Amino acid sequence: MENILFKHLDIADLEKLDVYVANGGYAALGKALKELAPAEVTGLVTRSGLRGRGGAGFSTGKKWSFIPKDVDTPKYLTCNADESEPGTFKDRELMVRNPHQLLEGIALCCYAIGAAKSFIYIRGEYAHQARVMEKAIEEAKEAGYLGRNIMGSDFSLKVVVHRGAGAYICGEETALLDSLEGKKGWPRFRPPFPAIAGLYAKPTVINNVETLCNVPHIISRGPEWFASIGTEKSTGTKVFSVSGHVNKPGNYELPMGVTARELLFEHAGGIWGGRRLKAFIPGGASVPMLTESDLDVRLDFESVMAAGSMLGSGGVIVMNEDACIVWATLNLSKFYNHESCGKCAPCREGTYFIVQILKALEDGHGLPGDVEKLRDVATNIDGRSFCALGDAAAQPVKSSIDRFHEEYEYHIAHRGCMVGRS
Amino acid sequence: MGVTQAQQPGKARLLSEATRENISRIALNYDSAQSVVMPALYAAQEQLGYLPDQAIVEVAEILQLPPSEVGAVASFYTMYFRRPVGQHIISVCETLSCALRGAEGIMEHVRRKLNIKAGETTADGKFSLNSVECLGACDMAPVAMIDGEYYGNLTEEKVDEILMGLGL
Ligand SMILES: Cc1cc2nc3c(=O)[nH]c(=O)nc-3n(C[C@H](O)[C@H](O)[C@H](O)COP(=O)(O)O)c2cc1C
Ligand code: SF4
Ligand code: FES
Numbered sequence: 001m002e003n004i005l006f007k008h009l010d011i012a013d014l015e016k017l018d019v020y021v022a023n024g025g026y027a028a029l030g031k032a033l034k035e036l037a038p039a040e041v042t043g044l045v046t047r048s049g050l051r052g053r054g055g056a057g058f059s060t061g062k063k064w065s066f067i068p069k070d071v072d073t074p075k076y077l078t079c080n081a082d083e084s085e086p087g088t089f090k091d092r093e094l095m096v097r098n099p100h101q102l103l104e105g106i107a108l109c110c111y112a113i114g115a116a117k118s119f120i121y122i123r124g125e126y127a128h129q130a131r132v133m134e135k136a137i138e139e140a141k142e143a144g145y146l147g148r149n150i151m152g153s154d155f156s157l158k159v160v161v162h163r164g165a166g167a168y169i170c171g172e173e174t175a176l177l178d179s180l181e182g183k184k185g186w187p188r189f190r191p192p193f194p195a196i197a198g199l200y201a202k203p204t205v206i207n208n209v210e211t212l213c214n215v216p217h218i219i220s221r222g223p224e225w226f227a228s229i230g231t232e233k234s235t236g237t238k239v240f241s242v243s244g245h246v247n248k249p250g251n252y253e254l255p256m257g258v259t260a261r262e263l264l265f266e267h268a269g270g271i272w273g274g275r276r277l278k279a280f281i282p283g284g285a286s287v288p289m290l291t292e293s294d295l296d297v298r299l300d301f302e303s304v305m306a307a308g309s310m311l312g313s314g315g316v317i318v319m320n321e322d323a324c325i326v327w328a329t330l331n332l333s334k335f336y337n338h339e340s341c342g343k344c345a346p347c348r349e350g351t352y353f354i355v356q357i358l359k360a361l362e363d364g365h366g367l368p369g370d371v372e373k374l375r376d377v378a379t380n381i382d383g384r385s386f387c388a389l390g391d392a393a394a395q396p397v398k399s400s401i402d403r404f405h406e407e408y409e410y411h412i413a414h415r416g417c418m419v420g421r422s
Numbered sequence: 423m424g425v426t427q428a429q430q431p432g433k434a435r436l437l438s439e440a441t442r443e444n445i446s447r448i449a450l451n452y453d454s455a456q457s458v459v460m461p462a463l464y465a466a467q468e469q470l471g472y473l474p475d476q477a478i479v480e481v482a483e484i485l486q487l488p489p490s491e492v493g494a495v496a497s498f499y500t501m502y503f504r505r506p507v508g509q510h511i512i513s514v515c516e517t518l519s520c521a522l523r524g525a526e527g528i529m530e531h532v533r534r535k536l537n538i539k540a541g542e543t544t545a546d547g548k549f550s551l552n553s554v555e556c557l558g559a560c561d562m563a564p565v566a567m568i569d570g571e572y573y574g575n576l577t578e579e580k581v582d583e584i585l586m587g588l589g590l
Contacts, residue, residue, distance in 0.1 A: 083558045084555075084558065086518055086555070086560070087556065088556075088558065089559055117453075124499070124501040125557055125558065126558065127570050160452070162460070162461070163460065163461065163464065164460075165460060165463075165499030165502055166500035166501035167498065167500065168555070179460070180457060181454065182456035182457045182458065182459035182460060182495065183491075183494075183495065184498040185499075200454060241561065242561075243561055244518070244519050249519075249563065285517075285556075317518055317519055317522075318522075319522060328522075331516075331517065331521050335555050335556070338555065
């Protein structure tokens with residue numbers, strides 16, 4: 001399979017503007033500005049079938065088309081580079097190794113929706129990545145690919161890097177907007193949706209880094225080419241971040257619909273320590289766990305959902321048979337409890353109780369009935385919280401109980417761990 | 423967005439001219455003064471090492487916002503320090519992918535070497551230790567962020583080397 005988003009694996013120094021341009025960079029932008037009307041760019045993206053890579057998988061072209069046209073108001077693109085979903089580290093590589101690919105995608109989106117300004121909201125810990133992006137913006141501006149009258153057209157664009165400061169919830173798009181407005185990152189009530197009233201209450205598109213990186217290729221090579229990769233409803237490639245108990249953790253760009261087995265065994269080097277696979281979380285920490293029997297599931301939006309989980313961010317966390325499921329669930333539950341923004345009670349209180357019960361189980365103080373209690377609390381968060389973080393917090397708990405019930409019962413009956421951890 | 427910085431006579435100011443100029447320059451990137459709060463807090467923290475109340479008040483003054491709003495932002499995000507921190511900040515990731523690759527052992531090792539718990543600073547003010555969540559670098563688990571730089575594939579020996587480089 002040809003590297004598309006990950007062309008930096010084949011071409012040295014692709015992060016440099018001249019190398020990027022020498023390899024066809026900014027040609028898509030030039031083509032769009034010269035030959036395509038903004039609505040035609042959106043049309044091509046819609047026809048390509050591109051769906052958001054930030055987690056929800058919403059049609060990118062459709063999202064852009066919701067931005068009101070012919071109204072004289074500022075519009076914005078916010079690129080979501082918050083990448084805080086545990087197990088996800090693809091945007092980091094995309095930004096550092098090929099920053100202009102992202103900038104070209106941003107410019108194309110802004111041209112399509114009529115935005116003159118775009119923010120890249122990048123997690124605070126990615127200080128190095130923020131510097132790389134800032135430098136790339138300067139270079140692109142000097143060369144006329146950003147700034148005023150881009151490539152001799154009447155399209156102008158300013159791109160600004162905005163650093164987050166350590167809050168997972170700011171990856172949620174409306175919390176991100178509040179954060180960008182200089183407030184606490186608290187999710188907003190919807191409607192209105194950001195396409196109508198987003199940043200500064202103006203029409204705003206929010207797209208993930210990887211989503212936008214696909215756009216130059218779609219414009220250059222056409223929607224049919226793009227749609228020929230992957231599956232019918234999940235087109236293109238996906239960058240999978242694989243971590244945990246595999247021999248070769250890393251990012252792998254593969255067509256949508258590749259099986260988990262191929263990803264883990266042919267690309268990520270197989271299970272660590274010569275052990276057996278126990279569980280894997282296919283879409284970042286926020287989706288239900290799958291097990292060895294799901295290895296032939298195809299990793300695309302529909303197939304993973306049919307298997308009872310979600311493709312999410314494409315961050316695949318792998319656990320071998322030495323991992324204790326109760327311990328792993330406690331680890332993730334602590335994450336959600338810590339990152340709950342505290343705005344609504346089901347999530348704020350529920351994640352706290354989950355951690356307390358799991359701690360007791362892990363420490364050997366579990367009581368009969370605890371597993372039911374856990375499931376109850378998780379069920380009361382799921383679908384009853386203000387934003388999707390609450391739903392996310394419930395997934396590791398519910399899915400681990402469903403699939404590894406005996407490990408929980410073992411913890412209670414034997415006051416310790418089946419795999420000999422504690 | 424332009425911001426005005428009227429000099430109030432007779433008042434000792436914590437934020438330097440350079441920091442203030444930096445904030446004014448950053449403000450040009452935004453379409454509202456409030457949006458400048460986060461980068462302004464970073465600028466202040468870069469100069470002072472942390473964000474004392476006075477810094478919050480001065481940032482609020484520069485941006486002409488109520489200090490309470492600026493303070494609320496500073497307290498919400500974990501990367502703003504409201505209290506003094508050590509000269510070197512060691513943040514060990516303990517989320518699942520790192521934990522599966524031995525993060526607990528790394529954390530325990532650092533704790534023993536520095537003789538402090540996560541969330542504490544050594545008595546000489548040299549090191550602060552934090553437990554943090556997924557740093558987006560699970561491919562090099564276990565990972566720590568030390569003074570803003572990432573260090574991956576950590577072993578106890580590697581940790582010793584890094585700490586020695588920082589003067590431990
Ligand atoms: C708690 C939470 C955290 C999220 N974190 C991220 C993130 O770090 N990066 C991201 O692109 N999307 C994240 N999302 C999804 C965004 O809300 C949004 O759907 C996405 O940025 C849209 O871009 P896309 O259509 O290109 O996928 C998160 C969602 C939730 C509920
Ligand atoms: S679900 Fe959690 S993160 Fe979302 S608004 Fe409620 S408390 Fe905040
Ligand atoms: S879990 Fe430690 S960097 Fe992701």
